Amino acid sequence: MRILRSLLSVITIAVAASGQDVDAASTSQRPPRPEPIDVVELPLPPVAPSRAEGACTPLINPRRTGCIGIETLSFQAGDFTPDGNHVIVNVEFVGAPAAPNPASIYAGEQLILIKADGTTFPNGDPWKCLSCGVPPDQARSLDPERDYPHVFRSGKKALWGHNILDCGGVDLASDGCTANRTHIYPIHWPITVDGSGRGGVPRELRLHPDDVHMGWSSFTANGGQFCYFGRLQFNANPTVGEPLAPRYDLVNVSLLDARDEKLRAPIAAEGGELRVNRAAITVGELRGFSGAGDEILYIGAPWEANNIDVLAVHVVTGAVRRLTSHPDYTDPVAFSPDNKWFVAMDTRVSQRQMWMSGMRWLPPLVDIVAVTAASSTRNNHERRFFQPILIDRYGDRGDYFGQQVNAGGDGSNGSANDPNWNGRADPAFSHDGTKIVYWQALVVPPACGGANPLPCPVSTAEGGRTYRVMLARLTSRKPGKPVKVFDVPDYIPWATPFPPGSTLPESPYSLLPGNYTIRGRVSGDADVVLGEDPVIAGRIGSVSVTYQNYSDERGYVVNGHEQVSVEIKLPDVWNNLVHWYSDIVQTGVVRATKKTSPGGFHLEIHAVTNVFQANGTLTTTINGVEYKQPANGT
Known part of the structure; x- marks a missing residue:
């Protein structure tokens, strides 16, 4: 699948006209030219027709090195x-056969390597299993969380969810x-987790480029989310805490919450005036690190209304910069090891x-x-709308x-830019x-079929599986080298030791x-009424x-009124009922x-299941182009 020189063709009327982003790291930097990119699909193990024992037959996999399922379930590329x-x-x-058949080790969640250069391993497979058949005494008390696989920069270890796989000092490959x-x-x-507001179970662990430190997010019992940074320390013989087996402890942990009160609140009140504080450090969901490891990447408090972006904060200085500003949603993101580029799922x-x-x-506001x-x-059930x-x-x-990245193709079923194939976390360089x-x-x-107006497509992937791994080659580039990894301190200076x-703040x-x-940064002002939740x-x-000639950016003047109220449908803290009334005009x-x-517009949305149910409409029109909210179930 060939992708020619293609600049992202997105909403030029609406977005390109939106002016210079005064909060970009350096508006004086000339944007790069689009470059040629080739995209191909990488091989995976063969697909079994069912999950039943013995369904992975020698006819499907003659080498008897395992079969994978049709559905995604726990699949994740690293x-x-x-x-x-x-x-x-x-x-x-x-579909593995029962023991003592040697093929019985290819069962359940496992960590594999797949070839990205068109070659095969010595047995003829373009994959090999790293975790299959590891002796039980060498894999004691494994944590069941096995998401976000990541190779240490040394190439000799791998992060596997809440576990670390170590190949005894040799390269995994x-x-x-x-x-x-x-x-x-x-x-x-x-x-x-005890309901007292203390920290919880780590999730979505991200390895720092130094192979020693980590960042992660954690939910509390009441639905709060906080982020942390700590160091891995091997403990060969633990005497306290579970599991009492050789393990890696997370030590010297910092809560990524600014100790300086001036850097905590994204919106602060000074007497009767509100002020948006773009210097605030609001690490809501940790998404990784820069290529050098000098910045923490995260989803934070919006800088513009309803616009969720990726921000970066320096691990020592606490300086914050905004990486994405497009009105659409960005989440998974990864930097190149040379620290010059990043790829975002958006x-x-x-x-x-x-x-x-x-x-x-x-x-x-x-x-x-x-x-x-x-x-x-941004989602409809399990359907994401991300592209790299x-x-x-x-x-x-x-x-x-x-x-x-995958702009080439004709949009047909199975093509590189087929809109029914959506990106997941995480991309990587x-x-x-x-x-x-x-x-x-x-x-x-x-998310398709049945009452949903979108018919379900037929998978073109091998065995009809509903997931695929894609390789994009940046064909005009010469190979480079990773930059020197930033020497991070064990405790983040601006963060809170934990x-x-x-106790959480x-x-x-x-x-x-x-x-x-x-007050507008350029002109005008707005009257704001903050109402207390009745429950x-x-x-x-x-x-x-209520906006009166309000302007935060020269040439963009806003007038009108907007009111939003939200009911949290307890006891489920993730279920929100939103009542929205808006009549805003922007000129210039x-x-x-x-x-x-x-x-008005009335939306019920669950933050975990992302089920969209709405009455009424909310429409944004920009230079005559209308953008209406998705229909229920789409």
């Missing part, structure tokens, strides 16, 4: 080995890496979020209550919004910067109900904003409106 010729993948083997010399150790964090190709976030330069809705409507976007290290700016790997999942029921027994949104004013004491439940560089139907 990153490259140092040579760039192998990609690490978490699969679920199904080498013939010397065998089951008998492999050990798999669980990762232990001595923090418990909905900007599908224009999924333009109906809500397409009007630029509105202050993020309604997000005080609506941020959960803004971050949840290649962006230089300086991020979105002006009319530069990167280059779609090869060490020499010439390749990108990402994986996709095909839309399946209930030893066992620590209060929410940085310490705003009180009342009437406020916010949850101390929580802001509604935001009402663009002519834009954001309007709800006469009775």
Whole structure:
């Protein structure tokens, strides 16, 4: 599949006209030219027709090295080995025969390497299993969480969810890496969930480029989410904490919450005035590190209304910069080891979020209550609308919004840019910067078929499986080298030390109900009313904003009114009922409106299942182009 020189063809009328992003790291940096990219699908083990014992027959796999299932379930692709010729993948083997058949080891969740250079391993397979057949005494008390596989930069270890696979000092890709010399150790964090507001179980662990430190997110018992940074320390003979088996402990942990009160609140009240604080460090969901490891990448508090972006904060100075600013949603992101590029999984190709976030330069006031809705409507059940976007290290700016990696093809079933194949977490660069790997999942029921107006497509992948791994070759590039890894301190200077027994801080949104004013960065102002939640004491439940010639960016003037209230449908803290009323007009560089139907727009959305149910409409129109919210079930 050939991708020619193709600049991301996205909403030029609406977005490119939105002016220079004053918050980009360096608006003086000239955007790069689009480059040629080839995209191919990488091989995976053969597919068994069912999960039943013995379904993986010698006819399907003559070498008897395992079969995988049709559905995604626990599948997840990771990153490259140092040579760039192998990609690490978490699969679920199904249909294995019963023991003592030698093929019985190819069962359940396992960690494999797949070839990325068209060659095969010595047995003729383009994959090999790293975790299959490891002796039980060398894989004691494995944690069942086995997501986000990642190869250590040394190439000799792999992060496998909450476990670390170690091949005894040899490269994972080498013939010397065998089951008998492999050990798999669980990762232990001595923090418990007890409903008291203490830290919880680590999730979505990300390895720092130094192979020693890690970052992760964690949910608390009441639905809060916090992020952490710590160091891996091998413990060969633990005497306290579970499991009492050789393990890696997370030590010297910092809570990524600024100790300086001035850097905590994204929106602060100073008397009767509100101020948006773009220097605030609001690490809501940790997404990894820069190529040098000097910055932590994260989803944070929006800088513009309803616009969820990736930010970066320096591990020592605490300086924050915005990497993406396109109105659509960005989440999974990965930097190149040379620190010059990043690839983001983003909905900007599908224009999924333009109906809500397409009007630029509105202050993020309604997000005080609506941020959960803004971050949840990007999905429909398990269907993501992400596609990989290649962006230089300086991020979105002006009319530069990167280059779609898989723009080639005719959009037909199974093509590289088939819109029914959507990107998942995480993408990755090869060490020499010439390749990108990402994986996709095909839309399946209930996001298609039945009552859904989208018919379910027929998979073109081998065996009809609904997931695939894609390799993008940046064909005009010369191989480079990773930059020197930044020497990070064990404790982040601006963060909060978090030893066992620590208590989480209060929410940085310490705003009180009342009437406020916010002044535009350029001109005008807005009257803001923050209303208290009638059920949850101390929580802001509604935001009402009236704009009067308000401008945060020269040439963009806003007038009108917007009001949003949100009910949290307890006891499920993730289920939100949103009532939205909007009648806003923007003039100047663009002519834009954001309007709800006469009775308002009413949305019920669950942040975990992403089920979209709405009454009424919310429409953003930019220079005559209308963006309407998706229909229920789409």
